[in-house]
Amino acid sequence: MSKSPQHPFALYNIDSLLSEEEKAIRDVVRTFVDSTIRPNVAEWFEKGHLPARDLAKECGALGLMGMHLEGYGCAGMSAVPYGLADLELEAGDSGIRSMVSVQGSLAMYAIHAFGSEEQKNAWLPGMAAGDLIGCFGLTEADYGSNPSGMRSSAKRDGDDWLLNGSKMWITNGTIADLAIVWAQTDDGIRGFIVPTDLPGFTANDVKHKMSLRASVTAELVFDNVRLPADAVLPGVVGLRGPLSCLNEARFGIIFGTVGAGRDCLETAIDYAIDREQFGKPIAAYQLTQRKLADMSVDLGNAMLLAIHLGRLKEAGTLRPEQVSVGKMNNARIALEIARETRGILGGNGITLEYPIIRHMNNLESVYTYEGTNEMHTLVIGEALTGIAAFR
Amino acid sequence: MKVAVCVKQVPDTWAEKRLRAEDSLLDRESADGVMNELDEYAVEQALQIVEAAGGEVVVVSMGPERAAETVRKALSMGADSGIHVVDDALRGSDAIATATALAAALKGRDFDLIVFGSESTDARMSVVPAMVAEILGIAQLTFAQKVLVDGSAVTIERVTDYGFDTVTASTPAVISVVEKINEPRYPSFKGIMAAKKKPVETIGLAELSLDPGVVGSRASWSVVADFSARPAKAAGVVVSDAGDGGVKIADFLAEQKFI
Ligand SMILES: Cc1cc2nc3c(=O)[nH]c(=O)nc-3n(C[C@H](O)[C@H](O)[C@H](O)COP(=O)(O)OP(=O)(O)OC[C@H]3O[C@@H](n4cnc5c(N)ncnc54)[C@H](O)[C@@H]3O)c2cc1C
Numbered sequence: 322m323s324k325s326p327q328h329p330f331a332l333y334n335i336d337s338l339l340s341e342e343e344k345a346i347r348d349v350v351r352t353f354v355d356s357t358i359r360p361n362v363a364e365w366f367e368k369g370h371l372p373a374r375d376l377a378k379e380c381g382a383l384g385l386m387g388m389h390l391e392g393y394g395c396a397g398m399s400a401v402p403y404g405l406a407d408l409e410l411e412a413g414d415s416g417i418r419s420m421v422s423v424q425g426s427l428a429m430y431a432i433h434a435f436g437s438e439e440q441k442n443a444w445l446p447g448m449a450a451g452d453l454i455g456c457f458g459l460t461e462a463d464y465g466s467n468p469s470g471m472r473s474s475a476k477r478d479g480d481d482w483l484l485n486g487s488k489m490w491i492t493n494g495t496i497a498d499l500a501i502v503w504a505q506t507d508d509g510i511r512g513f514i515v516p517t518d519l520p521g522f523t524a525n526d527v528k529h530k531m532s533l534r535a536s537v538t539a540e541l542v543f544d545n546v547r548l549p550a551d552a553v554l555p556g557v558v559g560l561r562g563p564l565s566c567l568n569e570a571r572f573g574i575i576f577g578t579v580g581a582g583r584d585c586l587e588t589a590i591d592y593a594i595d596r597e598q599f600g601k602p603i604a605a606y607q608l609t610q611r612k613l614a615d616m617s618v619d620l621g622n623a624m625l626l627a628i629h630l631g632r633l634k635e636a637g638t639l640r641p642e643q644v645s646v647g648k649m650n651n652a653r654i655a656l657e658i659a660r661e662t663r664g665i666l667g668g669n670g671i672t673l674e675y676p677i678i679r680h681m682n683n684l685e686s687v688y689t690y691e692g693t694n695e696m697h698t699l700v701i702g703e704a705l706t707g708i709a710a711f712r
Numbered sequence: 713m714k715v716a717v718c719v720k721q722v723p724d725t726w727a728e729k730r731l732r733a734e735d736s737l738l739d740r741e742s743a744d745g746v747m748n749e750l751d752e753y754a755v756e757q758a759l760q761i762v763e764a765a766g767g768e769v770v771v772v773s774m775g776p777e778r779a780a781e782t783v784r785k786a787l788s789m790g791a792d793s794g795i796h797v798v799d800d801a802l803r804g805s806d807a808i809a810t811a812t813a814l815a816a817a818l819k820g821r822d823f824d825l826i827v828f829g830s831e832s833t834d835a836r837m838s839v840v841p842a843m844v845a846e847i848l849g850i851a852q853l854t855f856a857q858k859v860l861v862d863g864s865a866v867t868i869e870r871v872t873d874y875g876f877d878t879v880t881a882s883t884p885a886v887i888s889v890v891e892k893i894n895e896p897r898y899p900s901f902k903g904i905m906a907a908k909k910k911p912v913e914t915i916g917l918a919e920l921s922l923d924p925g926v927v928g929s930r931a932s933w934s935v936v937a938d939f940s941a942r943p944a945k946a947a948g949v950v951v952s953d954a955g956d957g958g959v960k961i962a963d964f965l966a967e968q969k970f971i
Contacts, residue, residue, distance in 0.1 A: 341781075345788065345904050353898055384901030396901035 326594065329586055329617035330624065338628050339401070346402040350409035353383060358413035363673040365535040366414070373420060373454065373496045373537060381451020385410075385421050387429035389569075393445035395429070400634035404576030404627055411577035412584040415683035416536030418577045423492045424448060426570035428455025431501045431512055434565065435556030440514060444499060456497035458488035458541050459563045465490075466696050466711075469560050473504040473543065475513060475553075482553065484513065484521075484546040490690070494539020495524040501554075502543070503563045512554040512562050521546040532682040568644050571691045572634060575647035576627045578687060581680045582620050582655035588675055589613070589662035596667075603665070612665065616658045623651045642704040649697035656684040713767035713861070713883075716823040717758040717791065718814060718844075719751040721775045721782040722834040729834065735929070736936035737804055738834055740776065747782045750829025752789075752896035753889050758827045759790045760894065761861050768792040770823070774802060774813050780912070788899035788907035799916040804929025807835070811843030813927050816920040819848060824883040825866065830855050830890050841888035851881035854888040 330336070336344065357379060365371050380386055384396035389403040398406075411418035429448050432440055447453035464470045473486025484504060491500070500515045500522075515522060527538040554562070590613060593604035603609050630647045633639040659681035663670040671678050688694055699711040723729055727743035747755075758769045771786035773779050774797040783794040797817050805813065818826055826848075828841040838854075845852035853859075856868035857876060864883045869876040871890050899907070917924055925931055951960045965971045 341784075342904060342908065345784070345899070346901060349898050349901075349904065382900065383898055388901055396905070398901055398905075402901075 326590065329583070329590075329620055332617060333621040333625065335621070335624055335628075338625075339405070343402050343405060346398065347405040347409060349383065350385070350406045351412075353379070354409050354413035354417075358410075358417055362414045362417070362535055363676075363679065366416070366679050367534070367673055369530070369534045371416065371420070371535050371537060373493070376417065376420065377424070377451035377454050379451070380421055380424075381449060385425070386449050386451050387425040387433070387445065389425070390429060390433045390445075390449075393433070393441055394449035395433075395445065396449075400572065400639075401628060401631035404573060404631050407573040407577040408580035408583075408627075410580065412580035414535050414679065415577065415581055415687050416533045418573070418580075419492050419533060419536045419686075422570045422573050422577070423457055424451075424455050426573055427457035427566045428493075428497075428499070428501050430569045431457065431554060431562070431566050432514065435512060435554040435562055436514070437551070437555050439551065440554070444514065453498045454493055454496050456491050456493040456500045456539070456541075457563075457566065458491050458494075458500050458502040459567075460488060460490050462487070462489040462540075466693055468503070468563065469510070471503065471505060471510070473502065475504040475506050475511065475548070477507070478547070480550040482513065482548040482550070484515065484543045484548055486543055488541040490527065491524075491539045491541050492533075493537055494541055495526050496537050497524070500541060501566075502541070509558045510560055510562065511558055513548055513552045514554065515543075515546065515548060515552065519546050519548070532686045534682075564641075567691055568641055571644050571648045572630070572639070574687060574691055575630060575644070575651050578651040578655035578684065579620065579623050579627055581684055581687075582616075582623065582651075582658040585655075585659045585662040585677050585680050586613075586616050586620055588677055589616075589665040592666050592669070592675075609665065612661055616661060619654045620658060623654045626650060642700050645692070645697040645700040645704075648692060649694055649701065652684065652688045653694060656681070656688055659684050713762060713765045713824045714770070714822055715758045715762055715767060715825045715827060716770050716772050716818055716821070717751075717754050717786065717827045718772045718818075718840075719755065719782055719786050719829075720748045720773060720832050720834075721745040721779040722748045722832055725749060725833050731936065731939050735804065736939060737929070745778055745781060747785050748829055748832045748834075750831060750833075750889070750891060751786075752829075753891060753893050754827045754829045755786045755789050755791065756894045756896040757856075757859055757887070757889050758825070759897070761825065761827075761859070765861055767824075770795060770821075772814065772817055773797070774805075774810060774817070776803075780914075783912055784907050785899065787910045787912070788903040789897055790899075790903060791910075793910055794912035796912055796914045797916070797920070798914060799924075801917055801924035801928045804932060804935075805927050806932035806934045807837050807839045808843060809927040809932050811840050811847055813917075813920065813922060814840070815844050815847035816922050817915065818844065824864075824885075825861070826884070826886045828886065828888040830888040838888075841886050845886035848884075848886070851885040852888075853879055853881055853885055856887050856889045857893055859887060859889070859893070 387395040388398045391397045459468050461471050475482045475484045497517050502513045502515050521544040523542045524539045596603050663677050703709045723743035724746050730739040732739045762769050769791040771791040771794045773783050783796050831838040842852050853868045855871045857871050858869040860867045867880040870879050
């Protein structure tokens with residue numbers, strides 16, 4: 322070998338786009354992932370078990386929980402460092418990033434954006450510390466891409482509310498202390514803060530997953546759960562509530578998927594340089610170099626897009642269809658990179674000794690949740706034509 | 713309690729280290745700079761001491777411009793302020809010259825304790841803490857695997873070949889800590905944000921009233937005269953066991969001066 326290999330991001334000099342502080346945040350999360358997640362995650366994935374309580378506390382101590390929110394014990398970081406943290410977490414595992422995204426960008430964000438001052442003070446500091454875990458219940462078994470049809474309902478009973486129905490595919494569901502539940506009311510869809518120890522509330526693990534195994538996924542069932550009047554989030558009525566939360570989490574995924582892709586590509590480049598067949602490294606064959614070059618350009622472009630959208634978010638001008646551009650593109654690129662790099666590792670590519678097949682399986686969920694690839698495509702299509710094709 | 717913690721920026725532990733052809737000094741530009749790993753334990757120890765006894769932690773580093781990043785890292789872990797000693801004339805300082813400069817920076821600031829990591833991953837001499845203590849004329853408690861502070865009495869467990877000695881001194885004192893004495897914390901996001909606003913004093917030889925003649929390569933007692941690349945890995949030796957395998961392996965290890 323004549324020259325020392327360059328990192329794909331060095332091709333783009335990505336570091337030149339980041340401030341010292343942004344790099345410091347990235348490095349801390351990377352160190353945390355290297356020491357706490359990487360050595361263990363293959364085993365968590367294989368066993369389908371996550372030490373969520375401990376991890377949540379460690380993430381809280383670092384400042385990861387609700388890191389882009391202001392006040393109430395949150396770190397108050399801007400959009401790009403928030404994205405970079407998600408990127409590093411997802412380079413570890415999409416399941417860990419999911420736990421943190423659901424906590425910060427869905428559950429905490431909902432309270433922060435739409436909650437009363439009392440609700441914020443009651444819940445956010447504990448959630449920021451990682452002492453309390455939240456989940457976010459929007460999807461139902463029969464209403465996924467089309468949540469507006471949801472059946473769960475909350476009816477007034479005196480001053481109280483009675484919550485009935487169920488939710489499906491809820492990340493953090495069985496470990497959560499509180500659930501943000503979206504339900505039909507006489508006024509339209511509203512959000513409720515539901516402590517999970519209330520009578521009538523049950524959460525059941527979704528078993529037999531082949532993806533996001535280092536993440537808790539659950540069904541929530543509400544059987545006449547009695548909620549006090551002040552359980553409702555006062556700040557929003559209608560689907561705009563949950564959708565604006567999803568926009569936050571999707572923004573994180575734009576960066577997160579780049580992390581999973583980066584981890585696959587780094588693994589494959591190292592492997593291709595080491596692994597010899599027919600008397601030379603497989604990296605020395607043009608077919609392999611073609612794959613590595615294409616993937617590095619795709620990944621670099623995905624990263625540029627992520628940072629660009631991050632800067633728009635920091636400027637306060639990021640629009641939902643732009644988030645769709647990022648989520649659609651970067652989840653797809655990451656999944657393609659995972660599949661291609663899986664092949665480069667040959668037989669070794671299918672074992673948990675290497676991270677690739679784990680990322681590949683995880684990314685199938687990431688491709689689907691937070692708006693499927695198709696739904697984001699149609700959002701972009703609507704932006705381009707003015708015609709909504711999904712109804 | 714006023715605690716100083718001395719930290720050094722070193723080339724990334726995993727990077728290939730190179731010496732420069734022109735002056736045989738370590739090429740610090742070719743690799744990313746990181747905080748010397750053992751110094752993270754020192755920072756953690758200093759923070760724990762002050763968290764228990766009250767007071768402040770001042771991080772002190774001697775090194776080129778970019779060592780400011782390492783000072784910043786210690787500040788983001790929780791140290792209160794920093795002193796960065798930077799001067800072109802310091803380039804090429806050996807252990808004695810380094811200790812001279814550090815002692816000058818530490819002197820007269822009323823530190824009760826000065827904490828070091830027990831060695832740096834680039835030079836691996838382990839002597840600077842003892843030299844600083846000697847120059848300042850204060851007690852040295854080196855190679856600590858445990859530190860107990862009780863008023864002005866400081867007791868450590870000093871690691872030895874056979875276990876540890878318990879050594880006590882009264883403040884002011886220099887401590888050097890070994891690996892695994894604690895679990896260094898990560899800088900939190902709030903710490904990183906707060907670090908930006910913490911004061912760092914950047915000083916050169918003039919502020920220290922140090923004569924450039926007593927530091928840097930020319931004043932150094934030890935210099936690298938010559939260096940050569942590590943020889944290529946030789947083929948291993950296969951020991952076949954005919955009942956005497958153990959003896960053969962022991963002989964081999966003794967020959968290589970491992971035992
Ligand atoms: C691991 C995991 C964790 C999750 N965590 C959460 C969570 O914490 N909270 C939560 O509320 N939800 C969560 N979800 C749910 C997720 O958001 C939904 O799975 C997703 O919205 C898709 O819904 P669905 O599975 O019902 O698929 P469907 O909506 O049934 O879609 C099936 C297919 O049809 C396509 N399709 C649907 N409608 C159209 C259309 N109009 N035009 C073209 N194609 C269309 C879709 O793109 C998809 O390919 C999670 C899902 C998974 C897998």
